[in-house]
Amino acid sequence: MKTTFKIWSLLALFSLSIGVISCSDDPEPEMPTIVNVPDTNLATQIRLALELEASAQITSEDMLRLEELTIDGGSDFSGTISEIADLTGLEYAENLTYLHFGSTKVSDLTPIKDLKKVEYLRMNNTDVTDLSPVSEYTTLTYFNANTARGITDISPLSKNTGLKEIILREVPMGNAGLNTIRNFTTLYRINMRNTGVTNVTILAEMMAAGALLDSTPGAAENGGATLDLRQLTVEDWSPIRPYLDQISNIEGVPAED
Template identity: 25%
Template sequence: MQTKKLVFMGICLFGSLGLGGEYQAATPTDNEGISSITAQLDSTFQEEQVDSIEKAKLFTHEGEETDITFKDSALENEVKKELNLTENEHVTTVNILNLQKLVSSGTGITDLTGLEYAKNLMLITFNDNQIDSLKPLEKLELLSSVGLENNPKLTLDDVLALPNLTELNLSNNPNMKDFSKLSVYSEMRNLWLNNSNLSNIDFVETMHVLKEIHLDNNHLTTIDKLDSDFLTKLFVNNNNITSLDHVKNISQIQSILIDNNELTSIINRPTLKGLSANSNKITTLNDLNAPFLQQANLDNNQIDSVHIISAPYLSNLSLRSNKLITLDGLEKATNLTQLNLFSNQLKDISAVKSLPNLLRLVIQENPTIMDFSPISSANKLIQLLANDTNVTPAKLAQLGSLNQLQLLAVSNIKNVADDSKISSLDFLTDFPALTLVAIDGHSVSDISKIGQTKIETYSVKNQQIRLPQVALGQKTILTLLDKDNNFPSTINFNTPGEISTNHPLKTNYVQWHQVGENSLDFSSLDDSFSGSVNQLVVK
């Protein structure tokens, strides 16, 4: 299953790269793995919610059953859906007691009248609506989970009339001010206040059982008021936080997302499983001792050195757009399966020899790597992305035979002479499992070898082919062959010339009609093989 997932990621990568550009992660940033970690925690919380609903002591109806009148037809429709009522059936004071949760986001609800009878309602989510009052909810004793993101007509005082909340989402509500009043919720477990213009979170000091808090897109400089021994997830992306030192005191923290802040270093926390600190000012990743860390995303920082003491579960490390010259210090991360080193200043990648479990390696935009041979030790490697490097045929040979490799991207060679570019695809036999390959920007004129492999998706575009100098009137053999061993379907002369064919031999010739530099452009029918042919003609 792991292999299939990685191959799928490779296919997506092909599309986003144009087979030659920067890898764009699934965002926010490249947090797919972090999301999976937090999803596991979410699952645990949801199970706890279901358990609490099942164990709750529910109200029963007393008195005569009557129909409930809703002022808002959108709300009535949503209640009927949740209760599995037909359009013609009525919501009554009896059947509404079966309503324990109601999730209706972006449905245009404005008025909650009618929900005052839903005495067993425990969870509501009304994000992206235009609700103007919460008064019908004020006497619902079991209501503990409320989602009201982006309801601009509500004020914080409306929310404070709900006394028993343990989970609350008030993100993106510009009219809500003075969040210090939230300190009354001492039993709060999960809190969302993204994009809430916060400059401090003093109010969380009373929330001693807080498990999860989302504070993205605010103006925070510190999180030192967090004081819950139960906190497992912290989201503070897009703030101005300078230090994580206080997190050392949070005994159960498992997931931290703190992209786009002002951190200069990270902390060791023995319980941490996922860390995303992209776009900060971190300079080193030294003395990392993280016994349970599974994924770390540290892209777009200023990291120039790495030294891992212990990270036995670390499987995914992203260090895109940093200042690494060498990978010394990564040797103990022996369980790494994914390593992203896009756009560093790498010269020495010898530490890759110590990473036997690598499945995916990204070294794009590192045009000064001296030796590719350490990659040959990664015999489980499935994806190698080396676009915009100084890979030459000689350095490809250093890779040895990577029998599991399914994706190889070596487009747009840098810092090498034209005569050192890839001109032959004979090397493909060293990678028998390849199904995707990108070799843009080289000097390949014959790609028929691809037709003899398992390769399904390929890009051999923008090939720059230089023919030897000839005299005017002299013909030159022109070997241009697509995957199916055919001459490219489209030929466009940029200077006067012609193609002729010796049909018995199926040999094509090019002849130019003028002295000087001459050229033509070519492309296959599907445009996966294209480029130009250049030749100097003299008298």
């Protein structure tokens, strides 16, 4: 009888030990990563976009919910948005499709270089000079670098052949810039005012391929094709003249003599 009791006791202890071991082997639930957003003004805008408490930590899970972010320093009455200078933290916003940080002090695009879903990118009136961090972007349909005068090379945008609107006013891209966009045959709006372009032959080639015309998909719903070609030193406008009656909104092309 005592022997039987000892056996049952040992079996019970063994089962208990196995249970303890099994429990200890259960993986601990992963804690969400706290995202470092060193620019406190940017952190404030992210919290507002995500409807987080003002003092809440921003986690990687939170950032996955961020699909649109508008940081418009041009409409800043607080004097804080226009002071934003560092986009660090947005690298976690993997589902971001819309990003506007115009009229801020941002100069470095490195934090957003790996985002794969951005369709709308606006950096007007900023100190950005180098577009190479976004050279792997392929999904842009809208790009705006209006008066970002430090940008001279737009070739990093070359993979975004689905662009529909591109605003490059006072971006000194020159004729090389037109070489970059020559395959953007879905464009129906371009602002290339005061960009140093002197030859519009590539624009004519694009029009022949169906771009920059009222018939370009998307143009009609947005008031027709729009071209701003003001303040360009072009000697020969003849390449695009055959298409002018197919463009609702065009500025900068002088009347024929």
